[in-house]
């Protein structure tokens with residue numbers, strides 16, 4: 088291979104590696120593989136990842152793809168206090184580590200955020216999906232700490248409703264598409280120059296003027312993308328000043344990052360939106376129904392949590408209280424309003440093996456009589472066929 092071919096191959100491999108998104112274990116990627124096509128949900132890979140997250144492949148051709156990442160609520164709250172223990176996680180595979188311990192609102196003296204870290208009484212309480220999420224929780228915590236105990240449930244309920252607003256998702260996407268249209272065009276031009284114009288001019292003319300013109304064009308496009316990216320990042324993510332320079336250096340000096348600049352901006356756009364709200368706004372009826380059923384089955388039959396640390400029982404009790412009092416009613420309301428129908432019982436497994444008479448109410452895996460529990464779901468008890476799941 089000539090040095091030029093080796094360089095092009097290395098650039099292509101680097102570019103393909105940047106087409107993967109790291110999605111948290113309690114997160115979901117919403118992908119659109121065609122311009123204005125149908126959205127679908129992608130779960131973090133169980134094979135390519137660890138207990139904190141997994142990879143998801145996005146559309147390699149930048150003109151066509153859209154990629155967004157959302158995450159489940161990472162904190163359980165009640166009128167008494169809050170904890171980092173949550174019970175919901177509809178994704179299969181590994182579970183992210185949880186931190187037990189319960190904080191009472193009355194003991195909250197100081198709350199703030201530093202990058203993605205939510206700080207409580209001067210110490211790091213939890214690392215969240217983005218600085219936006221950390222800031223949103225710090226504002227909510229301040230409000231709850233200043234609210235009398237009798238009024239906190241109303242504050243939490245209204246926060247849950249706002250986090251589940253599909254209208255907010257659609258509005259954000261409309262604004263994002265509008266403000267990033269020029270950047271997307273520049274990224275597409277760089278993709279064409281880097282992978283078509285540069286190799287072809289080198290192939291036909293060698294190290295001559297046309298090839299160097301193509302290289303200069305690629306350089307000018309990268310400078311343009313760097314400027315556009317900086318301005319848009321500051322506008323879309325004003326809280327992320329500490330990360331901006333690092334991202335800008337990657338986008339400004341590495342062509343494979345520069346081509347994916349729009350994905351870099353879009354992946355955090357819905358970081359503080361519940362996945363069910365994103366599903367309501369983006370998926371078609373069949374896709375939403377499947378996603379809704381998986382989320383509700385997990386709510387009804389959560390994977391048993393194994394915790395270590397302080398106040399384990401109190402943290403679990405608070406997580407269950409949050410799920411039953413706030414999370415479940417809010418999610419069921421979304422589930423019903425999107426399709427205009429009451430939430431029905433989930434379907435039972437269709438393809439049964441001979442002898443199967445039970446199934447897992449969380450993942451719908453069929454089991455033989457007397458299996459007792461589903462190993463894939465960490466010990467969720469199986470139920471007889473005909474028992475239904477929701």
Ligand SMILES: [Zn+2]
Nearest residue numbers: 447450461464
């Ligand atoms: Zn299962």
